[in-house]
Amino acid sequence: MTVRARARRLIWTRRAVQTGALLLFLVLVVANRPTSGEGPTGPVSLFFDLDPLALAATWLATRTLAGLALLGLVTLAVTAVLGRWFCGWFCPLGTLHNAVGSLRGGWRRLTPRSEGSSRWQRAKYYLLIALLLMAIGGVHWIGVFDPFSLLYRSLALTVLPACDVALSEVANAVYLGDPQLGPLHLRDLTEPIDRWWQARVAGSELRVFTGAGVILLVFAAALGANLVRNRFWCRYVCPLGALLGFAAVRPLLRLRSRTDACNSCGRCTLRCPAAAQPEKPDQWLATECFGCWNCVAACGNEGLDFRWTLPWRATSRGSVDLGKRRSLAALAAGAVAVALMRITPAAHGKTFHPLLIRPPGARAEREFLQRCIQCGLCLQTCPTGGLQPTWHEAGLEGVWTPMLVPAIGYCEFECHACGQVCPTQAIRPLALAEKKQVRIGLAVIDTSRCLPYAHGRECIVCEEHCPIPDKAITFERRESVQRDASVRTLKFPRVDPDRCTGCGICETKCPFQDVAAIRVTSAGEDRHPANQPLLGGRAGAGTD
Amino acid sequence: MLRPTRREFLKTAAVLGGGLALGDALALPRAALAQDPMALSVARWDPAALATADLAAAAGRLTEAAIAGLGGMGRFVSKGDVVWVKPNIGWNRAPALAADTNPDVVGALVRLCYEAGAKTVKVGDNPCHPARHCYATSGIAAAAEAQGAQVVFLDDRRFRDLKLGGERLDSWPLYPEIVEADLVINVPIAKHHGLTDVSLGMKNLMGVAGGQRSAWHQQMADCLCDVTAFLRPRLVVLDAVRVLTAHGPTGGDPADVTLVGTVAAGTDLVAIDALGATLLGHQPAAIASLGAAAARGLGTLDFRSLPQVERTLS
Known part of the structure; x- marks a missing residue:
């Protein structure tokens, strides 16, 4: 030839x-x-x-x-x-x-x-x-x-x-x-x-x-x-x-x-x-x-x-x-x-972007950014579509890295796929039971929007959806005086900060579609000892 | 057109302009339904044998017995019918956690429908968690497909505003494919619910609705009555094989699940729900949606007054 x-x-x-x-x-x-929750094979x-x-x-x-x-x-x-x-x-x-x-x-x-x-x-x-x-x-x-x-x-x-x-x-x-x-x-x-x-x-x-x-x-x-x-x-x-x-x-x-x-x-x-x-x-x-x-x-x-x-x-x-x-x-x-x-202040732990909610198992921010190669595998495998690419939230250093946007989708309780597919273990491959224990943020109720607090109406959609087996969102029955001076007993939701893992389903499902009346921020995320509003971290979170 | 089917209603409604005629047209099947004997059939597994029973087989046999007690599926399914089996597939939870309807109850119903001559049996729900995860984890997709059912994932854009003419909901987006079916079998699981205390057959109908249905929480009893009055399912099968007694409707802790080993079938949704509420330890009248439904004449709370068939299996 x-x-x-x-x-x-x-x-x-x-x-x-x-x-x-x-x-x-x-x-x-x-x-x-x-x-399925086990992640792709x-x-x-x-x-x-x-x-x-x-x-x-x-x-x-x-x-x-x-x-x-x-x-x-x-x-x-x-x-x-x-x-x-x-x-x-x-x-x-x-x-x-x-x-x-x-x-x-x-x-x-x-x-x-x-x-x-x-x-x-x-x-x-x-x-x-x-x-x-x-x-x-x-x-x-x-x-x-x-x-x-x-x-x-x-x-x-x-x-x-x-x-x-x-x-x-x-x-x-x-x-x-x-x-x-x-x-x-x-x-x-x-x-x-x-x-x-x-x-x-x-x-x-x-x-x-x-x-x-x-x-x-x-x-x-x-x-x-x-x-x-x-x-x-x-x-x-x-x-x-x-x-x-x-x-x-x-x-x-x-x-x-x-x-x-x-x-x-x-x-x-x-x-x-x-x-x-x-x-x-x-x-x-x-x-x-x-x-x-x-x-x-x-x-x-x-x-x-x-x-x-x-x-x-x-x-x-x-x-x-x-x-x-x-x-x-x-x-x-x-x-x-x-x-x-x-x-930038954030690069030195002076500020924590409230919306920078990293997927469960993500390492501490500095270490996370040293591993994340912005490939998008975690975003692609997230079943709710809640994992989104950052633009400015993690600084220029962290452009196109994953963050959870609960307004779009939440972190599914029975899923740990993102950590299983990450090629560099920027998100650690946690076992499902372990992942359920990880707190990625904390939900807070905005009582100026929340229906029972602000408008005297029944709701607790957040409590209904909370996936923690013994509920991180509970409610207390309280009387609410209506416009016509009648009194209704309503259920007022409360977040138990010891149990909330910040999965964000409460925010996703809140009837307020523009700005939810319950919102998750990065506060309390396990990754950062400095981003902790509560005394001594938490006890017994998200028990399975 | 003396007894038009629901599908014919929809066609008529479409011709008359965007579903506006539906409210009036629905007066017809209501009258027809009133002539049905409002029977109730309860199948229980012998409590002494429950702990050692093969639950999958037991759930299937309880379902068969409950339907047989009503006179068999042939009473509800005609040859060539399209049947929609509507379980609760709302949550990405395994069957043992009792957040979704027992898959073997669903499987048995699909089989009974085909045996009675159904052309197509469809199974589907509008879940709260990602649908494919719910369908798989609950075991319902596999159980239904094993019996030849068509497992349907609802498409958000195919919900259509239908005229309910209710007291609270004048119209709401429902899933036409479900409403059009010749028979809808409502198959709830009996469980606890934070807002409404119980989640049973009326609550299960939320899965036919699309749109911003979480807003129903603000007046749940009225909304459930409105959608019940509109859909009027002719056959309700309550799954109380496993019952979630606390932290519903999602659950997740096996300690909150109680083995009851009961399947109840009936034609009166309110009566079945009253029975379910009793099973969960509530006075039916104390459940807001049930009280409202009884007051609106949608059914009776006094389920014991109905002609009742009881069977105990082991």
Whole structure:
């Protein structure tokens, strides 16, 4: 078989692998949607377990490997041997970039100059350096840029909910309108599809997320940039790609070229998604190359091929040449970013954001932020949809981290799924019985809104829903003088602070939909000894 | 159209404009119902054998016995009927905690309906906790599906404002698919409730309602009477196999659950609820919604006055 034929076959193999990995990613996102209280089964965090960037940054931030998957080391080892095949063959975000980039050639004239390598490709290394320094300083911003976090967050919080909404709107419109094609009722077609989607894909009532627009914009920008440069994100931004680039300095599988065969046609450059300089025989950039084989297939003279090569026999130099000054500048930028994010009262325990209610099992805030990679697995698996991404509540440092918004949904008593799926144990994997004991906040009654207190009406919906087996919300019967001077005996709710775990169902179910008359704030959360309004913590909370 | 079905009512109502005619139309089945013998059938498991009984099998047999005591399911189900079995599936709680209707009672009812010739038996509720969790944890989805029932998750957008013409609720969003069924079997579990002291058959009808139904708490007795008067379920099966005696309606502590081993079936919802209230240790007249229902002529509190069939199994 000729070199080109083999390359073409490998390219089709690569496309199949890429499609498979992307589908697997999607399947794992869907598999993580809520099923029962035990949480999803299956390796829902597989991609994050394979992610050496999440591993490195979390290790730097926490100085411990406890609770971290070490599969990322395998990825690094494979990269050291094969080069950045991970980017070319596996990364599902890279695959989406490929797909969008393939739209590009048609409307824009490509030249070797526009497609060739650029100094700007070093930007991703500087970003990586800054991010790792931030991690050392305890600011874990990896998740904002990590490709898996970016993709997971975007799919789970924006793309899938959009599909849910679109499908159910159509199905519902067909159901209500009942259009017919001859004897055929269209709803007989749409209803089973809708039911299947609800049961197998949605898995719960509709869940939508605040701030989804921003997340979608970032995703759209990352994908849209492929129209400017093929795999723009991977070339210039991706810190995981940069980390793998460091690992791929001396791969054993290397691009070899026959200089006598090259007529400088530039086709290899045009086809190279990574700008790895396949056109320059001795300056092929191992640290940039995705191992996609496009250049091998593109060369009409069969002048290029990947060959197993011992490192000392390599003809092209492999290094990431960043320059001392620029590298120092990147380090300095990381240090400044840490400082900027830390000069807030909240970062020093001076204030506690009342709405920053973390999921049960979440570590103390500083330690939590050193682990959370903003991936969105916990948000995706929360059955009530109450777990939402933060925007400003946890500071810039904690953007897109999970918080419970009881106005939207509560923490289900019989569920501990969020801690089971967290890939970095920012939320600890508590047993269900243990989770039921954790206080994430405390409910307080607003007597200026609460119906019996403020309006002389019966209610206690909060007491009805309180899931604590012996009720953290009780009531006392008291007389209430009505407008006509008659006296009614009403039930006035009270929160027992020793039993309340802050699950928030009282707030979710309160008849006041705008601002509930009973609200949970972070006060009393177990995570923080300083955020305790009550003497000596509490006794016997949430007994099972 | 002398005895139109509920579905025909709805169609008529739709034709006449947005359900406005329903209130008047419902006078018809009320009259028809009055001719039913208001029988009551109670099946008890021998108290001496209760502690050692296989509860799953016992619950099924008690249900069969209770229905047989009323004259069998054939009295209520005609060939080709669509039946909606309406248990309490409100909470994400295991059967042993007695917050939801016993799954084996539901399973037995589904089977009896099919045996009586039902075309489709649907099972569903509008729960307070996430529906899929409730349906699974309560065991009701599995038990119903095992008997061939169609387990239905209610869709928030399909509730429709229906004209109840009640004393408190003039109209309220109810689930058309339930209202349209040829027969609705109301299958509550007997349990404690903080606001209303007891949660029984009338309270179970809240699961047909959508909208901001928590506001019913402000005048629960009137709201329950209004929805009872509108729906008038022809068959009520009370699950008192396990009974939640405190910290209802959610419960969660096995110590609050008492084994009673009783299933009661009847055609008078108020009488069944009165019996349930008695089981829970209350005077029926002391329960606000029951007192109001009796005063409005929706049924009798004196369940002992009804022709009664009692069976004891072991």
